[in-house]
Amino acid sequence: MAVDRDRFKDLLKEKGFKMTRQRLVVLEVLAENPEQHLTAEEIYERVKVENPDIGLATVYRTVQLLLELELIDRINLDDGFIRYEIGSIEEKEHHRYHHLICMRCGKVSAFQDDMLEALESGVREALGFQVIDHEVKLYGYCKDCLEKEHK
């Protein structure tokens, strides 16, 4: 997934930000690793390969900016790190992926499902709460770990 530089630049200008090499590179790393839920440190390591003089603080600042621009999503797997991944183009309504977290090997995978629509309208009617976004985490055992266990 390649980054459209001009589009990115326009998006930045629109909000009064400037286009920099650092911002582009961070976005590119995330675009090249879809569904990889990288930590800031992991992004930093990958960015440093081609840009050894970038600072970790810049990665943190950039990631917050990209979040504001809604170009990336934030995921919290409760392991002490905040993780980031590029936002899916299909996510028109700004709905996040759901995550499957394996309790044995720690592997994380994502899937999409729209069945929460029903739940959300139910919540609106029963409790008067208007749902804008949701986050679902399913904990359990992945296919590989289940198969290993059966041997």
Added chain:
Amino acid sequence: MAVDRDRFKDLLKEKGFKMTRQRLVVLEVLAENPEQHLTAEEIYERVKVENPDIGLATVYRTVQLLLELELIDRINLDDGFIRYEIGSIEEKEHHRYHHLICMRCGKVSAFQDDMLEALESGVREALGFQVIDHEVKLYGYCKDCLEKEHK
């Protein structure tokens, strides 16, 4: 919701732990504040009222112990704090509450709903992933904030 001291003591002994005043008091604070999703610091403040000589580190250690004993649940609202609440007695299958988080006032409320059962069996069949537990967070605007906005 009162704590059954003898039951708590037995549960501790079963795993080789000892019953202490501090552990009892922390559990009691959580039992007296159901669905309140307290941070360690908040638990500490409430515990200190009657036990001024307790340490914050003890609260942190106790909360981890209670988590191991599955007497309490952990909630992460992505605001930099880990929160805890007493486990519902009805939660036979160790399923957590779902949380509604207001994006305006920050209020958090909980609700229960079993509609994820269907999603979970679907995930099992389609992806071979066996779901043990789930966590759902719905972000949006609460009733009060919606009403204020309409004025």
Added chain:
DNA sequence: GTCTTTGCAAATGATTTGCAATATA
């Protein structure tokens, strides 16, 4: 040239840990 952004190092803040003193069984 002006204003934003960066890199570095220092600060922050929630949580954890070492250890000697204390409490439990």
Added chain:
DNA sequence: TATATTGCAAATCATTTGCAAAGAC
């Protein structure tokens, strides 16, 4: 008494921030 637990203070560690230098437009 033997072992687990506590309280305190110091350590940890991800993330944030101040500031002077460098970069974007």
